[in-house]
Amino acid sequence: MKKTLPLIAVILAFSACLKLDSQLFNNKKISEYKFDAYTGQQDFILDATYTIPPQYITLLTLSSQIPGVESQSTNIKAVYIGDITKIATDTVILYCHGNKWNMDFYWQRAKLLANVNGKNTYGVMMMDYRGFGLSDGKPSEDGMYADVDACMQWLKSKGLTNNRLIIYGFSLGSAPATKLTAEPRSLIPSKLILEAPFASSAIMVQDGTQLNMPADYFTDLKINNADLIKKVNQPFYWMHGLNDNFLNYKTHGQAIYDNYSGIYKTKYLISGADHGEIPFKMGFVLYLNALGNFIRK
Amino acid sequence: MKQSYKVNLFLYFSVYLLIFSCSPTRFVKPIEKQQQAVGFSFGGPLINFSNTYIPIPLSSLSYAYGLTDKITTYAGLHTTSLLFGNLQTDIGALFLLYSKDRNKFGITANLALQQVYNIRNRIGFRVWPSTDINVYYHIKEKPHYIYAGLNSWFEFSKYRANQEIQPINILPNMHLGFVWNRAKFIHQVELKYLGIGIPNQPNVVTYLGISGHGALGVYYNVSFKF
Numbered sequence: 001m002k003k004t005l006p007l008i009a010v011i012l013a014f015s016a017c018l019k020l021d022s023q024l025f026n027n028k029k030i031s032e033y034k035f036d037a038y039t040g041q042q043d044f045i046l047d048a049t050y051t052i053p054p055q056y057i058t059l060l061t062l063s064s065q066i067p068g069v070e071s072q073s074t075n076i077k078a079v080y081i082g083d084i085t086k087i088a089t090d091t092v093i094l095y096c097h098g099n100k101w102n103m104d105f106y107w108q109r110a111k112l113l114a115n116v117n118g119k120n121t122y123g124v125m126m127m128d129y130r131g132f133g134l135s136d137g138k139p140s141e142d143g144m145y146a147d148v149d150a151c152m153q154w155l156k157s158k159g160l161t162n163n164r165l166i167i168y169g170f171s172l173g174s175a176p177a178t179k180l181t182a183e184p185r186s187l188i189p190s191k192l193i194l195e196a197p198f199a200s201s202a203i204m205v206q207d208g209t210q211l212n213m214p215a216d217y218f219t220d221l222k223i224n225n226a227d228l229i230k231k232v233n234q235p236f237y238w239m240h241g242l243n244d245n246f247l248n249y250k251t252h253g254q255a256i257y258d259n260y261s262g263i264y265k266t267k268y269l270i271s272g273a274d275h276g277e278i279p280f281k282m283g284f285v286l287y288l289n290a291l292g293n294f295i296r297k
Numbered sequence: 298m299k300q301s302y303k304v305n306l307f308l309y310f311s312v313y314l315l316i317f318s319c320s321p322t323r324f325v326k327p328i329e330k331q332q333q334a335v336g337f338s339f340g341g342p343l344i345n346f347s348n349t350y351i352p353i354p355l356s357s358l359s360y361a362y363g364l365t366d367k368i369t370t371y372a373g374l375h376t377t378s379l380l381f382g383n384l385q386t387d388i389g390a391l392f393l394l395y396s397k398d399r400n401k402f403g404i405t406a407n408l409a410l411q412q413v414y415n416i417r418n419r420i421g422f423r424v425w426p427s428t429d430i431n432v433y434y435h436i437k438e439k440p441h442y443i444y445a446g447l448n449s450w451f452e453f454s455k456y457r458a459n460q461e462i463q464p465i466n467i468l469p470n471m472h473l474g475f476v477w478n479r480a481k482f483i484h485q486v487e488l489k490y491l492g493i494g495i496p497n498q499p500n501v502v503t504y505l506g507i508s509g510h511g512a513l514g515v516y517y518n519v520s521f522k523f
Contacts, residue, residue: 202458210465212454214421226459
């Protein structure tokens with residue numbers, strides 16, 4: 001027994017050494033952003049009619065700091081699509097991308113959003129969360145929220161007001177989009193758009209196991225969009241592919257949609273669309289019209 | 298396309314399914330009265346990783362004691378789970394229900410409890426009962442035998458996270474295996490079909506199943522008798 005107890009103590013001491021939180025962030029570092037010149041894997045590639053004039057593409061370096069946690073700020077990269085001098089009067093879509101790689105992969109999506117209600121009618125801002133692309137630091141849940149808020153701070157400094165900010169979250173990006181709408185920081189988004197969102201870390205776990213298993217078993221992530229959405233009062237638009245084989249539209253998106261009790265909600269369920277296929281399967285024109293109508297409403 | 302989003306998530310979430318699939322059948326045939334055995338098992342469900350199906354390398358340790366010639370009690374510690382901060386254990390007993398031809402053929406049943414407690418966060422204690430029934434058959438007069446069986450885990454929760462209704466209360470699995478019985482060591486290879494009839498998509502992991510249902514897994518166990 002004298003030998004057994006120390007052995008048990010050692011096992012328990014080392015038992016908490018592995019966490020899987022970082023695996024949620026499928027980030028990829030690069031040496032430069034290529035945007036239109038990017039030739040790697042993409043969900044879709046837009047034709048020339050959606051091209052953005054170079055003077056309307058601005059790569060930015062922003063300082064991001066997790067409040068109450070970090071003593072120093074982290075430099076992150078963001079891109080603004082539109083006329084920066086008109087932010088004080090324009091409507092801006094703040095796009096929070098998914099878990100994969102970096103802004104090059106999502107460039108076509110951001111560009112597409114810059115064509116809602118006509119080319120460059122609205123500004124579009126997209127950022128690489130810390131650890132993604134050329135953003136410094138390591139990915140983390142709190143860091144992701146701080147990074148999106150850093151964009152809001154910058155937009156606010158350029159004159160953007162709450163009523164002209166639309167926040168859009170795709171997949172993993174649904175977490176910061178929902179969080180910062182439910183619990184606003186620098187700006188209060190006026191509308192929330194979620195594309196193929198996930199309900200919570202726990203539902204991800206339970207979809208995988210079929211068991212009622214706490215998410216805490218393997219992660220410290222507290223993401224719970226299905227719960228946070230209860231605090232959202234702003235108009236809400238949910239899009240999800242009916243063939244989403246990554247995030248089940250019933251257990252994830254529908255749970256968020258059902259829990260929303262704000263002033264207005266609408267949904268678009270796209271037949272045949274898998275995760276990442278919504279704009280493509282929906283058709284770019286229909287996709288843009290649907291978003292345009294929601295934003296104008 | 299979805300695979301590209303899953304590249305890292307495969308590890309993150311595949312571990313979870315393995316909570317109910319992280320070891321082969323502990324014992325199929327009772328050991329002798331007052332005999333003891335310690336074992337190490339390794340293996341798991343097959344998942345798609347970079348277009349190749351690989352088993353998740355899950356491991357566990359076990360100890361068994363022959364209460365009688367017909368009842369073996371055992372306990373297991375799931376070592377991979379422990380690395381993630383979870384104290385996952387199982388305790389159970391194997392009962393010989395029927396045998397003939399000097400034990401050449403027999404039917405056995407396991408009753409077990411699976412417990413998980415999160416040490417890192419000190420929350421999330423859960424217990425799942427499980428049971429299985431097995432048939433074994435010795436090949437000729439050799440001590441080696443083949444076996445097959447059905448296993449079920451039971452989930453009694455009515456609701457799961459975000460107040461969603463718990464969709465399934467019984468998780469059925471089946472297995473087929475071979476035991477190579479040596480004087481001191483027992484080697485066991487098992488093929489499992491996990492989650493019979495349960496669609497394996499949509500999911501954050503791509504399992505190798507049958508017609509889009511369940512997941513196939515392969516396992517190896519070695520036990521030392523003393």
